[in-house]
Amino acid sequence: xxNKPLNIGLVGxxxxxxxxxxHQKAIHMDGTRRVVAGALFPDxxxxxxxxxxWAYPIKGYASYxxxxxxxxxxxxxxxxxxxxxxxxxxxxxxxxxxxxxxGIAVFCxxxxxxxxxxxxxxxxxxxxxxxPFAVAHTYLGHWTxxxxxxxxxxxxxxxxxxxxxxxxxxxxxxxVEATGQQQAxxxxxxxxxxxxxxxxxxxxxxxxxxxxxxxxxxTELSAQMETFVEGRMLDDHFTIxxxxxxxxxxxxxxxxxxxxxxxxxxxxxxxxxxxxxxxQEDPERLTIxxxxxxxxxYWRGAVTPGDGFLPDxxxxxxxxxxxxxxxxxxxxxxxxxxxxxxxxxxxxxxxAGEAFSSDGSKYATVDxxxxxxxxxxxxxxxxxxxxxxxxxPKQA
Numbered sequence: 001x002x003n004k005p006l007n008i009g010l011v012g013x014x015x016x017x018x019x020x021x022x023h024q025k026a027i028h029m030d031g032t033r034r035v036v037a038g039a040l041f042p043d044x045x046x047x048x049x050x051x052x053x054w055a056y057p058i059k060g061y062a063s064y065x066x067x068x069x070x071x072x073x074x075x076x077x078x079x080x081x082x083x084x085x086x087x088x089x090x091x092x093x094x095x096x097x098x099x100x101x102x103g104i105a106v107f108c109x110x111x112x113x114x115x116x117x118x119x120x121x122x123x124x125x126x127x128x129x130x131x132p133f134a135v136a137h138t139y140l141g142h143w144t145x146x147x148x149x150x151x152x153x154x155x156x157x158x159x160x161x162x163x164x165x166x167x168x169x170x171x172x173x174x175x176v177e178a179t180g181q182q183q184a185x186x187x188x189x190x191x192x193x194x195x196x197x198x199x200x201x202x203x204x205x206x207x208x209x210x211x212x213x214x215x216x217x218x219t220e221l222s223a224q225m226e227t228f229v230e231g232r233m234l235d236d237h238f239t240i241x242x243x244x245x246x247x248x249x250x251x252x253x254x255x256x257x258x259x260x261x262x263x264x265x266x267x268x269x270x271x272x273x274x275x276x277x278x279x280q281e282d283p284e285r286l287t288i289x290x291x292x293x294x295x296x297x298y299w300r301g302a303v304t305p306g307d308g309f310l311p312d313x314x315x316x317x318x319x320x321x322x323x324x325x326x327x328x329x330x331x332x333x334x335x336x337x338x339x340x341x342x343x344x345x346x347x348x349x350x351x352a353g354e355a356f357s358s359d360g361s362k363y364a365t366v367d368x369x370x371x372x373x374x375x376x377x378x379x380x381x382x383x384x385x386x387x388x389x390x391x392x393p394k395q396a
């Protein structure tokens with residue numbers, strides 16, 4: 001297996017786009033990946049200008065069609081190994097599909113695409129071609145999220161009875177899209193964002209946190225999708241009551257109109273033996289509440305197996321993941337880096353003709369992306385029927 005750095009091409013990211021910055025920091029963090037090319041903006045002239053003025057040398061292309069087509073004729077050591085799609089939602093499907101058909105792996109921002117019909121096609125093509133496909137659910141990359149997953153799915157909390165998974169923001173409490181604010185304008189436009197604003201943007205993160213940590217799926221839901229800012233076309237407040245496949249219940253909630261909240265993502269999981277609490281804005285630790293015992297607080301990098309709650313045999317690969325000692329905080333960029341690091345491992349296996357798992361244990365997959373769109377479309381249907389209980393669809 002080659003140890004040359006993987007080459008990555010950007011789709012989107014120009015003109016001050018926010019999300020490309022943490023991605024590119026994460027990509028370069030280990031020295032085993034590098035951004036080499038980009039189709040950075042829909043306007044061809046601006047795309048080339050942005051590439052020419054990039055912070056480090058990259059090959060600029062007028063369009064992602066041109067970048068993908070050019071890849072076929074490049075020497076092997078210059079070929080793009082995977083593309084990173086950091087565009088608004090309506091420009092996820094086409095470049096992802098074309099890249100897969102050109103033999104290029106895909107790392108795509110969430111949500112996966114605009115609707116379930118597109119999601120079906122992406123899942124089908126990824127599986128038929130055997131192409132690695134990751135969806136950027138950032139918060140799965142926190143080590144404490146992975147540690148939480150181990151605790152819950154090992155049964156240390158007993159049976160999961162109740163989950164409260166949420167993401168609360170306040171940046172859309174007024175009609176900032178009317179000022180031309182770039183990040184707001186496309187998120188509240190159904191043509192560019194899809195059928196849900198708040199739910200699609202951050203509610204899917206809360207959903208993914210629930211699914212990833214517990215390993216449970218939603219079977220039915222009752223949704224209230226609300227819009228508090230007058231004249232806004234999509235929801236800015238999102239409250240979903242859920243039935244889980246094990247008989248437990250959950251609340252998946254999100255809001256972008258709660259003044260004072262920034263990126264307040266968190267999850268509480270109440271089991272028959274104890275409760276787990278985790279907060280994204282304090283991501284170095286998680287808290288375990290057990291009956292008639294003091295709270296147990298676990299810090300990334302300072303976990304002791306066999307402590308009376310944890311068993312002696314906590315998986316070695318999980319314990320080896322922290323890269324810096326406790327007290328030197330990992331954060332948002334490190335979470336992104338962990339996702340790219342794990343995706344890199346699968347891309348390298350794929351390119352070497354080896355089997356790769358892509359089982360959702362290290363990063364969100366195209367199947368997880370499909371589930372996010374299925375969730376949103378079911379929420380839209382339920383909310384339109386005044387919160388009627390609606391069953392989640394099954395993947396074909």
